[in-house]
Amino acid sequence: MSRPSGAIDAGPLAAADQFQFRNGDRVVLVGNTLIEREQLYGYWETLLTALNPDKNITFRNLGWSGDTVFGEARAGFGTPTDGFRHLKEDVLALKPMVLILGYGGNESFAGPAGLPRFLKGLDTLLDALAPTEARIVLLSPLRHERLAAPLPDPTEHNKNLELYRDALREVALKRGYWFVDLYGFPQEREAPGARAVHLTDNGIHLTAYGYWRSAFSLACGLGFTPATWKITFDSRGNRITAEATDVGRDPVAPMRLNVKDSTLPFSPSPKVVDTNGNDFTTRRILRIHGLEAGGYLLKIDGRAAAVATAQQWQRGVQIAPPTEASKQVEQLRKLIIEKNRLYFHRWRPENETYLFGFRKYEQGQNASEVPRFDPLVQKLDAEIAKLRTPVVHKYEIVSNGGAQK
Known part of the structure; x- marks a missing residue:
């Protein structure tokens, strides 16, 4: 194995x-x-x-x-x-x-x-x-x-x-x-x-x-x-395919999508570096068929996310994860760090010698406070469980005149 x-x-x-x-x-x-x-x-x-x-x-x-x-x-x-x-x-x-x-x-x-x-x-x-x-x-x-x-x-x-x-x-x-x-x-x-x-x-x-x-x-x-994230759809609303994500179409606006990914994106790198194309970036391809000639803007949750021509959208454009999804995973990571900090103090209190060791005769009465970390840790476990689940993001394609990518 x-x-x-x-x-x-x-x-x-x-x-x-x-x-x-x-x-x-x-x-x-x-x-x-x-x-x-x-x-x-x-x-x-x-x-x-x-x-x-x-x-x-x-x-x-x-x-x-x-x-x-x-x-x-x-x-x-x-x-x-x-x-x-x-x-x-x-x-x-x-x-x-x-x-x-x-x-x-x-x-x-x-x-x-x-x-x-x-x-x-x-x-x-x-x-x-x-x-x-x-x-x-x-x-x-x-x-x-x-x-x-x-x-x-x-x-x-x-x-x-x-x-x-x-x-x-x-x-x-x-x-x-x-x-x-x-x-x-x-x-x-x-x-x-x-x-x-x-x-x-x-x-x-x-x-x-x-x-x-x-x-x-x-x-x-x-x-x-x-696994490559991929959405391919027809601008006229005839068909749609997706990988690593679930997609629902707005019934009255075929250029609007409700997108819920299978998993959150990974946390952004803590260091901006020149990776010569070698970095672990999330590959997300959005492909749109049937657009009239011209430029088109992709909005995700109302934010401008990508601009490309109809021809480029038909070939497929690599896009970044939704800004809000990246914020969500970073919030998740910060909760995990805080949960681990509290648990560390639960099982390795700094004054362990005085609480449980050979000097507990001095302050051993305070040892009863250590288990009070347990509900704090459990509370964060529950928050982590909620935050790990992806949510729906709104994708919309709008005309952008003759703008080029």
Whole structure:
């Protein structure tokens, strides 16, 4: 059930032999910095949420910077054994139905000699989480991105990362888990002639733009594939066809359409870059037959969206998503970020030592306030569920004289 990562050069993502999310799924992300920092940007969760508008899926992020399969970073003032116990208990308490695990990046610094220990620790962790009966996705570590000096040459480290990536793939194959190879995705910007756009801040940790880019590789790895949005219609109202969207015609105005997309568009890039035609843009083609010669303006929700001649409309014009739809998905992403922020304070309060640890005799009485985050998180879950669903947008074609595109 391994799926390769890869660039999506056009189109929204559509289901095709994909990892099957189910209505009511509780997805728990566990791993190192790659997982923890995703909650700061929300691009992964936003895309997976938008791709499943008909399903109630909740996400909880249990990532911990510097973590390994041994739970060492979670030990606090205790031992690695305590850290592993915390890791196991935190996951089991959430009763996940889907587990997305991101490990191997930190362990890879031990090189080939450390691989057997990593695999043993991984097996121990997977066995410990088996009682959840969750469907499990294993993520490969990222490739170490080459950045300018004084940051180190990543060549040798990448050789080790490949070893750990391959080992994770074998474990997934043996256990019947889904495997997503994220190792190759940072290479996408290194094609000859492409403008350098860094995906990490230090070669290892993704920036906002890196998470935006990697969201597509994650979706590809889960089996979602590009699907072109397309509407073709006759200006006289005789016929209409559509892909990746539902279209209704205004009965009294054949040049007006009520359009409801299958999914929301993806969030706009956090960085405007020269991509040499390589970016993950949503390909949306509107084709109109039977227009009289001249120029025509497309309005979406009353806003000017595109201008082209009758001949160009007949060939098909690439258009952008509705402005309001892009605003909706960004609002969705911001809600997801806020939900994750509140949940982070629920399960990792900053003064944990005073609330639950060896100094709880001083302020342990305040521990009762921590569960008060629960209704706040649940409220945002409900708002996310409403916002993930596309709404109808009004498309209208009007004469624009002899205007050219």
